[in-house]
Amino acid sequence: LLDVSGQVVVPSMNPLAVGSNVTLNLVPQSPINIGTWSYETTVIVICYPGGSSVSTHYQGRVSFNHSSSELSINSLQLHDSGLYTFQGMEPPITDVTLRANATDLVELNDTAIFTCSVSSGTSLSYRWLNGSSEVTASDRVRLSGGNSTLTIVSVTRYDEGPFRCEVINGISNGTSQPIGLNVSFPEMTIGHTAYKTGSDIILSCSAQSKPTESYKWRFNGTFLNEQSPQLSLQNIRENQTGSYACLAYNNVTIRFANINTMIKIVGEATVIVTKCHIPPILDQLFTLRCEVTGPVDYIHWLMNGQLISKNNRTFFSTGNKTMVINPIQLSDNGEYICEAFNAVSNLTSMAYKLVVNCEYYKSR
Ligand SMILES: *[C@@H]1O[C@H](CO)[C@@H](O)[C@H](O)[C@H]1NC(C)=O
Ligand SMILES: *[C@@H]1O[C@H](CO)[C@@H](O)[C@H](O)[C@H]1NC(C)=O
Ligand SMILES: *[C@@H]1O[C@H](CO)[C@@H](O)[C@H](O)[C@H]1NC(C)=O
Ligand SMILES: *[C@@H]1O[C@H](CO)[C@@H](O)[C@H](O)[C@H]1NC(C)=O
Ligand SMILES: *[C@@H]1O[C@H](CO)[C@@H](O)[C@H](O)[C@H]1NC(C)=O
Ligand SMILES: *[C@@H]1O[C@H](CO)[C@@H](O)[C@H](O)[C@H]1NC(C)=O
Ligand SMILES: *[C@@H]1O[C@H](CO)[C@@H](O)[C@H](O)[C@H]1NC(C)=O
Ligand SMILES: *[C@@H]1O[C@H](CO)[C@@H](O)[C@H](O)[C@H]1NC(C)=O
Ligand SMILES: *[C@@H]1O[C@H](CO)[C@@H](O)[C@H](O)[C@H]1NC(C)=O
Ligand SMILES: *[C@@H]1O[C@H](CO)[C@@H](O)[C@H](O)[C@H]1NC(C)=O
Ligand SMILES: *[C@@H]1O[C@H](CO)[C@@H](O)[C@H](O)[C@H]1NC(C)=O
Ligand SMILES: *[C@@H]1O[C@H](CO)[C@@H](O)[C@H](O)[C@H]1NC(C)=O
Numbered sequence: 001l002l003d004v005s006g007q008v009v010v011p012s013m014n015p016l017a018v019g020s021n022v023t024l025n026l027v028p029q030s031p032i033n034i035g036t037w038s039y040e041t042t043v044i045v046i047c048y049p050g051g052s053s054v055s056t057h058y059q060g061r062v063s064f065n066h067s068s069s070e071l072s073i074n075s076l077q078l079h080d081s082g083l084y085t086f087q088g089m090e091p092p093i094t095d096v097t098l099r100a101n102a103t104d105l106v107e108l109n110d111t112a113i114f115t116c117s118v119s120s121g122t123s124l125s126y127r128w129l130n131g132s133s134e135v136t137a138s139d140r141v142r143l144s145g146g147n148s149t150l151t152i153v154s155v156t157r158y159d160e161g162p163f164r165c166e167v168i169n170g171i172s173n174g175t176s177q178p179i180g181l182n183v184s185f186p187e188m189t190i191g192h193t194a195y196k197t198g199s200d201i202i203l204s205c206s207a208q209s210k211p212t213e214s215y216k217w218r219f220n221g222t223f224l225n226e227q228s229p230q231l232s233l234q235n236i237r238e239n240q241t242g243s244y245a246c247l248a249y250n251n252v253t254i255r256f257a258n259i260n261t262m263i264k265i266v267g268e269a270t271v272i273v274t275k276c277h278i279p280p281i282l283d284q285l286f287t288l289r290c291e292v293t294g295p296v297d298y299i300h301w302l303m304n305g306q307l308i309s310k311n312n313r314t315f316f317s318t319g320n321k322t323m324v325i326n327p328i329q330l331s332d333n334g335e336y337i338c339e340a341f342n343a344v345s346n347l348t349s350m351a352y353k354l355v356v357n358c359e360y361y362k363s364r
Contacts, residue, residue, distance in 0.1 A: 007170070009086055016076055024071045024084055032170055033122045034089040037064070037071045040082050045071065049122070090171045093121035098165050098176035104250060105155050106257045107185035114150040116165035116176060124148075127166040135163070157185045157208065184208070184257045186248040194264040194343030197238055203231040207248030207257060216256075218245040238295075241265045264343050267294045271340045273349040280356050285326040288352060290338035292321065298341045304334045330356050 012023040024037070037044045045054045045064045052064045063072045069086065101113040116126055126147040128135035135150060137143050142151040152159055162178030189204040205215055206229060217224040217231045220242040224231065233240065241264050247256045276287040290299055299320035301308045308323070310316060315324045325332055335351040 007086075007088075009084055011084075018076060018078060020076055021072060021074045022076060024073075024086075026069050026086055029068055032069050032086075032088045032090060034091075035069065036087050036089070038085050038087065039080070044073075088171055090122055090169055091120045092172035093118050093124070093167050093169060093174040095119040096165065096167050096174035096176040098163070098179055100163075100179050100181070103179065104182050105184070106250075107157055107183050108154050109257070110155050110183075112150075112152040112155050112159065112181055114163055114165070114179065115145075116148050116150075116167065118167055118174065121167065121169055121172065121174075123169045124167050125169070127168070129164045129166060130159075130161055155181065155183050157183050159183060184248060184250050186246050186257050186259045188244075188246050188259050188261055190261055190263065193262065194266060195236060196344045197236060197265055197267045199236055199265075200232070200234045201236060201263075202233075203244055203246070203261075203263075205229050205231075205246030205248060205259070207250075214249045216247045216249070218247065219243070221245075236265045238265050238267060266343050266345075271296075271338060271347045271349045273336060273338050273352040275352060280328055280332075280354055282330065282356050282358050283327040285324060286328040286332075286354075287325075288323045288336055288338075288354075290321050290323075290340065290349060292340050292347075294342070294345070296340045296342050300339055302337050302339065303332075328356055330358075332356060 007026045007028060010025045010027045012025075013020075016022055026032070032047070033049045034047065036046045042057070043055050044058050044062060045052055047064065047066060047069070052066055054062055054064065058073075061074050064070070073080065095118060097117050097119075099115045099117070102110070105112060114128075118124065124146075128143070128150050135141060140153050142153070143149070144151065150163070150165070159181055160183060161180040163180070164176050164178045166175045167173060184207055186205050186207040189206070191201065195201055205217075207215075215227055215229050217226045219240070231244070231246075243260055243262050245258060245260045247258050249256045272291045274289050274291055276289065278284070278286065280286045288301075290301070292299065301316075301320070301323050308314060313325055313327065313329070315326070316322065317324070333354055333356055335353050337351050338349045340347045
């Protein structure tokens with residue numbers, strides 16, 4: 001019983017009776033393309049890709065299974081005792097070569113394609129490595145061509161590798177040289193997403209890729225006259241609100257990576273509370289207004305520091321600028337303020353002290 005590259009020959013039974021049958025197996029089993037089964041120095045069967053040939057002496061007594069390399073011998077005689085060997089003649093794996101369709105890629109835009117090949121070797125199985133971890137198929141990662149091709153769609157900055165392929169067959173193995181990917185992606189640095197009119201702002205763009213990039217800037221889709229990684233805007237106005245994009249060009253692949261940011265330029269708001277001409281009279285309707293100048297996103301009202309919610313006597317209209325209490329009650333006495341917010345300001349009005357007037361009611 002002989003060892004073939006870590007495999008051993010295992011008989012179905014041993015010893016055996018004269019006249020019985022035996023099956024010889026290779027353990028662990030693996031398909032072998034080229035090899036011979038021999039008894040001592042006599043060849044029993046030769047197998048080759050697509051077929052096998054039994055020597056005349058054994059014809060009619062043996063059968064060979066190509067896919068398992070299993071050999072069966074019938075009607076055993078005393079003179080069949082001895083040493084049986086299997087000699088694999090797989091060509092060993094040589095020159096495992098990894099190729100990448102392209103290594104300078106743009107994040108999310110590009111697909112990485114790796115192909116693994118060998119100059120010799122059969123019955124190959126492939127394993128892919130990213131650094132030291134195995135690459136397995138997923139929605140972004142596909143293995144094809146009997147696993148000899150690795151495809152990564154929508155590459156990201158984290159797919160940098162190094163990638164290697166490992167090829168294994170029954171008798172040998174080999175690993176390719178590593179290939180790393182250079183995935184370009186720009187990053188834009190901005191302080192805030194909203195600025196007050198009149199401010200000076202600087203947007204910075206950096207692209208993590210080699211070779212050095214050149215830059216372009218766009219505002220609402222229109223190219224600006226700026227080619228440095230910094231875009232400087234002085235004394236900004238409301239009409240500069242919009243989408244700023246940095247495009248980082250890789251001068252080798254002549255392609256670009258793109259990043260977009262919305263920036264809002266807003267004026268500051270001011271706010272005061274006014275009451276309408278009608279004084280606060282018990283059981284009557286009473287209205288307070290929040291007078292806002294400048295852009296405002298949100299207004300709310302507070303009474304004695306507590307947020308006022310809409311209820312069956314309190315209503316808000318014109319974007320909360322108007323608060324109506326109807327009918328007004330003595331419990332409504334207190335200090336009222338309105339607060340107005342936009343992206344750059346947070347304003348609180350002076351307090352309005354409400355004292356519900358009963359005299360007028362009594363005098364009626
Ligand atoms: C040996 O194999 C032959 C052919 O497959 C079969 O006819 C015979 O019954 C087998 N003998 C024993 C002892 O199993
Ligand atoms: C050959 O071996 C394979 C794998 O063990 C098995 O599936 C198949 O049935 C065998 N064929 C014959 C003719 O015994
Ligand atoms: C990979 O590159 C080869 C030649 O460089 C080209 O023929 C093939 O179309 C490319 N494959 C893809 C999917 O881009
Ligand atoms: C490809 O690799 C997977 C594991 O990643 C394995 O399950 C599959 O059998 C392999 N396919 C081939 C044809 O080797
Ligand atoms: C590759 O072959 C070497 C001996 O040449 C062996 O030590 C190693 O375990 C094998 N690796 C695999 C994954 O089969
Ligand atoms: C924005 O408005 C200023 C005047 O207020 C004007 O000079 C400038 O051209 C405008 N910019 C754009 C992009 O419309
Ligand atoms: C830029 O785009 C923003 C958002 O789409 C829009 O509100 C703004 O009016 C645009 N500005 C100019 C000057 O086109
Ligand atoms: C790419 O840009 C770098 C730096 O600007 C320059 O040194 C290099 O020669 C350029 N390469 C090509 C192919 O234009
Ligand atoms: C990235 O993909 C978009 C949409 O498919 C395309 O418009 C853009 O030109 C691509 N950019 C590069 C650098 O290929
Ligand atoms: C009005 O104020 C209420 C709270 O009192 C708030 O839930 C609501 O979002 C505000 N609406 C606007 C347009 O400011
Ligand atoms: C208004 O709500 C108060 C409780 O918040 C309740 O006591 C009162 O009956 C309600 N009035 C009407 C007219 O629904
Ligand atoms: C408004 O500003 C005050 C003090 O600066 C702060 O306590 C409060 O949380 C701010 N409110 C909002 C909604 O930003």
